Amino acid sequence: MVEDNHNHFCIYCGAKLVPNQHFCSQCGKEVYHDSTQTVKTPSRYESKVKQIEKEYNSKQTRASELVEKLFDPSHMSYSKFTAAIKRSNQLFANQLKITQKMMELDSSEVVNRQIEDKIRVLNTFVDKMEELINELVIQLSSNKDDDDDINALFKDMDDLIGSVKDY
Numbered sequence: 001m002v003e004d005n006h007n008h009f010c011i012y013c014g015a016k017l018v019p020n021q022h023f024c025s026q027c028g029k030e031v032y033h034d035s036t037q038t039v040k041t042p043s044r045y046e047s048k049v050k051q052i053e054k055e056y057n058s059k060q061t062r063a064s065e066l067v068e069k070l071f072d073p074s075h076m077s078y079s080k081f082t083a084a085i086k087r088s089n090q091l092f093a094n095q096l097k098i099t100q101k102m103m104e105l106d107s108s109e110v111v112n113r114q115i116e117d118k119i120r121v122l123n124t125f126v127d128k129m130e131e132l133i134n135e136l137v138i139q140l141s142s143n144k145d146d147d148d149d150i151n152a153l154f155k156d157m158d159d160l161i162g163s164v165k166d167y
Helices: 046-070 076-104 109-141 148-166
Strands: none
Touching: 046 076, 046 109, 076 109, 076 148, 109 148
16 A cells, blocks of 8 residues: 655645545545555466476475485485486476566566466476486386486486576
8 A cells, every 4th residue: 555645635625634535525536546456367377387386396305205215325326316306496496486477477478478488397397307206216126237217317307407597
């Protein structure tokens, strides 16, 4: 609510006004208008973005739990996985914040296209976290020493992180 402390008289008839008076008691005309009562409609993307955020948080928690089960904290793979998850979390949070700020803007076609692009990026993070979980589950269920799949996943995650930084 915006108060105009220097306007103590009606601009129409000159009558003295009481603080927070909306209508002049002399002439009846509106002398105060609360400009903060605009109703903001939620973005049409709001529920979709919240769902993506919830899904990502669930998957990254699961991935972190699997890393804890699979590797000793002193093991180099543990450090690589936790660092990759942390980097992914930071970039996801950054992209999420940008998307949410965009949703606060007036809806124009340009803004909507940018939001849709950001939603695709956020979904890519979810997909990569799902791939990481799948690889960790495979690793957990097998005792093979072949790390090619995990190394390829690391490369994919690094590529994703690099492409988001460039974006």
